[in-house]
Structure formats: structure tokens, C-alpha cells
Amino acid sequence: MRFLDFNRSAASVRILVEFGRERGLKPAQLLAGSGLKERDLINPNVELNASQELRAVENLIRACPQSGLGLEVGMRYNFASYGFWGLGLLSSATAADALALALRFIPLTFAYCHISSSLDDEWCTVSFDEPELDLAVQRFLVERDVAAAARLIKETFGSRFVLSKFLLKSTSCVDEAMCTAIENEVGVRPQLGARSNSLSFDRRLLSLALPQANPITVAMCEKACEELIERRRVRSDTAERVRQYLAMTPLHAAPDLAQVADWIGISDRTLKRRLQDEGTTFRALTAEVRGGQAKELLADERLSLTDIAERMGFSDLSSFSQAFKRWFGVAPSALRGDARGGDG
Structure with a gap:
């Protein structure tokens, strides 16, 4: 979470x-x-x-x-994409200091994977555990997070650094040209069908002095990161956590109270009671979030009502229309017609 x-x-x-x-x-x-x-x-x-x-x-x-989409997108990220967090890595004294700062403030990144590091006699390994999301989204995010980290490590640690392993569990076919481009960028070719999603390098490189080390800059960045962490921390009640879960659930997936309760870490009964105490229900929150998503899709004139019904996981347009009427009291066609009239 x-x-x-x-x-x-x-x-x-x-x-x-x-x-x-x-x-x-x-x-x-x-x-x-x-x-x-x-x-x-x-x-x-x-x-x-x-x-x-x-x-x-x-x-x-x-x-x-396309296969390998996450890898291609991940190579677009660099230290400047991350603000003070990225600048802090670049300004650290050694690779070990940069890695410690990175993991300490990982919530300031865009990662969805749980990221951790480990050492053995030979390697330092940075591992990426898959987020519990729709499989296609999960695959994209794992590819993106690992590729972005590989580029960031290479960019931060300098030309003397050598990344030894770039492993992905995914077995999907990735374009050969893309793998070559990644190898040219970070120095190692992605290996698919591995037992983990991870990046590894010789642990002796942790003592590598970084070329742009600056103790004043890194101290400033650490202070800024601490303040950002506190500011960006989500302070939410149970209803808001349910809204977040529903918002991140793929549009075609039917919301399920038991799954939400399990994700939050409480029983179905406790979830129902907490929502009741907050003056709402799971059904009302589902209508709020799903209804809002449907209205946003209705605003896209390129999508027919049938397209929207399919995208939102309804078996047919009739089922979608009935649900929409429950949410808003009018048919989706009427709401879209009113919007056009208002624009006019």
C-alpha cells in the first residue's frame, strides 16, 4: 500500500x-x-x-x-524528473550514500514496486517487488520502475560504474532494438524470464566516490525531502482509502468489498462499520467513484456509449444505462445531450 x-x-x-x-x-x-x-x-x-x-x-x-512498453517509457526518466530527491542522489559523496538516501525517501519517487536492497559476498542487488494491480498494469510498472532505476543509477554513479545484471520476471517478447538501446544506455542487456525483478552490481562499487558530490547540496536536499515527505503523506479516513482503491481498480473490474477490506487489512464487517460511522456505505462510494469515471468518459466525444459501457466492464449498453440511472437519475445519453446543449 x-x-x-x-x-x-x-x-x-x-x-x-x-x-x-x-x-x-x-x-x-x-x-x-x-x-x-x-x-x-x-x-x-x-x-x-x-x-x-x-x-x-x-x-x-x-x-x-506493445510488449516492453514500460521499458521504453522508463528510459525517459532521469534525475531531473525527481526534483530534490534526484539532486540529492547526484550530490551524495559515495554510491553507498546515494543508495541509502534513495531508499530513505523512496515515497518521493514515482515507483509502485516495493524497492529494497541486499548485499552478498559479491553483489549489491536492488529488488523490485510487483505491486498488487491488474497484470497488464503491473507488468508495465515493473518494467518502468526497473528501467528508470537502471538509468538513474548509471546517470548518478558516473562513467566508472558498471551495472552487471538487469533481471525481469516477465517472459513477454521485447523488441530486439529496444534491448540494444537499453544496453547502450545503461551498459547491460535486460534478461527476461528471471527469478526476480532486480538490478545488481559489484558491491565494491558502493565505495565509489561520486563525480558531483557536494555536502552542502545534499544536506539541503535531505532537508527538502523530509519536508516533502511530511507534506505529501496522505492522511485519510476509511472512506477516502476506499475511494483510492476504487479509483485505482481497472475500469472493467467489478468492485468487491471483500477485496477492499483485505487490501486495507481489516475484516468485511469492520469495513462496513467504519464506513457507517463515517456516514457512508461501500455501495455509495462505488456509485460516487464509478459514476465520476463514467461522466469523464462521457465527456470524450470520440467514445460511443457502447465503447464506454465496454470499457467500464458492463456486458452491454443496457446494463450500463441502468447503472448510470441509479447513480444520477438520468440515462447517459440524456446527460451527454445536456452537455452538448450547454456547450452550445
Whole structure:
């Protein structure tokens, strides 16, 4: 749950949108259902929650259904993408100091994987445990997080650093040219079908002095990171945590109270009681979140009502219309018609 416990900057979604734009996709298409506008992505004061970025990820995956997509996107990230966190790594005295700072403030990154490091007699290994998300989204995020970390490590530690292993559990076919491009960038070729998602290097390199070390800058960055961690920490009640779960659930997946309770770490009965104490129910929250998602999709004139029904996991347009009427008291066609009339 760690990635949902903190808000994040819009920089990562901006990378997704720029990547999509290069492939002829409109920003609105990639931001659909996220509650974000393109102008939000260049506003330094805008912070978003993880579920908003996940919606953009889902939209990109749907629009670009290619293997290795996460790897290609991950290579777009660099130290500047992470603000003070990235600058702190670059300014650390040694590779070991940079790694310690990175793990200490990992919530300030855009990672969805749980990231940890370990040492044995030969290697220092940074591991990436898969987030519990839809499989296609999970695969993209693992690829992206590992690729972004590989590039960041190479960029931070300098030309003398050698990354020895780039392992992914995924067995999906990845374009040969992409693997070559990654090898040229970080010095090692991705190995698929491995037992872990991880990056490894000779542990002796931890003592490597970094070329841009600056004790004043790193102290300033650590202080800024501490303040950001506190500011971005999500302080939410049970209802808000349920909203977050529903918002990050794929549109086609039916919400399930038992799954939400398990994710929060409480029983079904306790979840129902806490929501009741807060003046709401799981059904009401589902209608709120799913209804909001449906209204955002209705605003996209390129999508027919049948397209929206399918995207939201309904068996047919009739089922979607009935659900929409329960949520808003009108048919989706009527709401879309009213919106057009208002624009006129």
C-alpha cells in the first residue's frame, strides 16, 4: 500500500503524456478518467495521488499495446524528473550514500514496486517487488520502475560504474532494438524470464566516490525531502482509502468489498462499520467513484456509449444505462445531450 500513502508531483504523468504525444495520442486521451488537465502537468503546485497516475498508465497501455512498453517509457526518466530527491542522489559523496538516501525517501519517487536492497559476498542487488494491480498494469510498472532505476543509477554513479545484471520476471517478447538501446544506455542487456525483478552490481562499487558530490547540496536536499515527505503523506479516513482503491481498480473490474477490506487489512464487517460511522456505505462510494469515471468518459466525444459501457466492464449498453440511472437519475445519453446543449 505504500505507493498510495503519499501524493506525488505531476512530472511522471507529464512523461507519459509526452511519450504518447510522440505517437500521435492527444493528452486528453491519456488523461481521461484521471481528473487531470494538461495544464496541471506544468503546474509545480499540483500534486496528485497514485490512482490518478494509474489511470493515465491504463490509458497509455490501451492506446499502445506493445510488449516492453514500460521499458521504453522508463528510459525517459532521469534525475531531473525527481526534483530534490534526484539532486540529492547526484550530490551524495559515495554510491553507498546515494543508495541509502534513495531508499530513505523512496515515497518521493514515482515507483509502485516495493524497492529494497541486499548485499552478498559479491553483489549489491536492488529488488523490485510487483505491486498488487491488474497484470497488464503491473507488468508495465515493473518494467518502468526497473528501467528508470537502471538509468538513474548509471546517470548518478558516473562513467566508472558498471551495472552487471538487469533481471525481469516477465517472459513477454521485447523488441530486439529496444534491448540494444537499453544496453547502450545503461551498459547491460535486460534478461527476461528471471527469478526476480532486480538490478545488481559489484558491491565494491558502493565505495565509489561520486563525480558531483557536494555536502552542502545534499544536506539541503535531505532537508527538502523530509519536508516533502511530511507534506505529501496522505492522511485519510476509511472512506477516502476506499475511494483510492476504487479509483485505482481497472475500469472493467467489478468492485468487491471483500477485496477492499483485505487490501486495507481489516475484516468485511469492520469495513462496513467504519464506513457507517463515517456516514457512508461501500455501495455509495462505488456509485460516487464509478459514476465520476463514467461522466469523464462521457465527456470524450470520440467514445460511443457502447465503447464506454465496454470499457467500464458492463456486458452491454443496457446494463450500463441502468447503472448510470441509479447513480444520477438520468440515462447517459440524456446527460451527454445536456452537455452538448450547454456547450452550445
